[in-house]
């Protein structure tokens with residue numbers, strides 16, 4: 001007969017304590033699951049309207065777009081092909097560091113209508129590196145869609161064509177966005193408690 005797991009108080013409490021602390025590191029919810037879902041439907045209608053009539057190529061930047069992308073494209077009632085570019089700031093912290101490309105495009109976008117999707121447009125440095133790379137491949141049209149936009153932090157002359165939400169200068173996590181690769185699985189966008197990155201062993205703090 002299989003032995004039932006020992007439900008001693010210490011065995012039950014330990015994982016819960018860890019989970020609790022992890023959630024407490026998020027100071028507050030900035031954008032709820034519901035708000036995200038409703039906004040994505042509106043964005044998808046706009047994109048459909050602008051891209052109808054031709055097959056589009058969606059180019060998504062890894063890794064932060066994972067949730068936004070999945071929700072957005074399932075609401076796009078259009079023929080499309082999907083590809084990814086891997087872009088990463090050097091290191092695990094969140095200071096804008098040296099940008100490295102970890103994955104190149106595989107689809108040929110020459111003459112195609114391309115929608116470039118990213119999680120958040122902050123200083124614009126990432127986009128200002130990625131855009132010329134795609135433009136050099138001679139797409140017919142290139143539009144940018146981001147889930148979040150922090151216009152107050154912009155240092156580059158870049159704007160997105162489709163924006164989910166404009167937000168103030170908070171360091172946010174969840175719904176794909178990370179701090180040191182954590183919190184991506186939260187279903188909402190939340191403001192990270194400053195203590196969470198001060199306690200972190202990562203050398204860099206948020207931008």
Ligand code: IMP
Nearest residue numbers: 120121122123124125126171172177178
């Ligand atoms: P940019 O190059 O400064 O525009 O920053 C873009 C990238 O920085 C995003 O794709 C994110 O990976 C990251 N980033 C910027 N702001 C935040 C934030 O508030 N939370 C999590 N990641 C962020």
Ligand code: MG
Nearest residue numbers: 062063064119
């Ligand atoms: Mg990113």
